[in-house]
Amino acid sequence: MDAEAPSTLQGLITEVLKNQYKYFLSEREMQRLILWEISANSPLMKSIHNARESNGQAMLEMTDPHFKDKKVNFRAIAALLVGGIYYTILHTQFNGGMFCDLDISTQEGQNEMLTAIEEIVGWAFKD
Template sequence: MKDKDETKQKIINAVGEIFKTQGRKGLKIAHIAKKAGVDRSLIYQYFTKNIDRLLEDYIIQRDYWMKFAEKIKEEVSKSNHETSKGLIIDILQKQWQYFATDTEMQHLILWELSGDSAMMRSIHNARELQGQPILELAEEHFKGTDVKFKPISALLLGGIYYANLHTIYNGNIMCGMDVKSTEGQKEIMDAIRQLVEWAYRAARNE
């Protein structure tokens, strides 16, 4: 079993190496098998002949939200809606850091946004399911107030995606600041915290 798991991971790692250097066009079974140093029959055995199965396993390993799934479940299980503020700040700040430094994930998001792919829609839907419990927990804080936190979360998340994807082709300057500089990174992190805290404070003070 250990050898099988190691071989599967070697194949998944090969997908990542090819994707980083050649993009989607390089993701062919023959190329992956050669990069992994395995016979293509092993890829078929472990992931079927549908390459989407292999790509899905690769993306799930790389995806930020999937990595945070257990933390989200743990916090939600505490059933204390006050914990949601700190958790949301932590998740969004770490997501910014992750996307700011991981060009591989940036290109995966571009792939998701640039075409009609059932596989990428499936990954997106899985992310939504992972994030839903924490949003529902947060909604307890905003119940009966005029503060609409789900749209606020959508704008924050969309901003994190766009600001980082923008730098791939258009440079680091956005809204007059260098979002990749040390100072710019700190200001972004502070702004994420401020926006979430403002929302919680506004709901409390109504």
């Protein structure tokens, strides 16, 4: 990816995160795997986590040139977005109800979450 094309990189990162949200929302087995990963000390889950981190690292390295010498730490923003995706979905799928007055069991609530992902990534690249 060309470091001089942040709008293209921004679009790629946005789509990856939005697709992660959609996938995680629809895949109950993946939800259970993440619950297992964060709640048990398991060599298998650690190896899966490390593999996922390695894949994510490659994507984050693509953002490094854009954020070099800027006050935005995109890795921290990405961590909060990914953690937020996991937590809001797990919370609402396993406990039901609303989260911050959003019902992500509805298309409207899901669209609000996807829009927020796009806005946050956009703010990071704009700053």
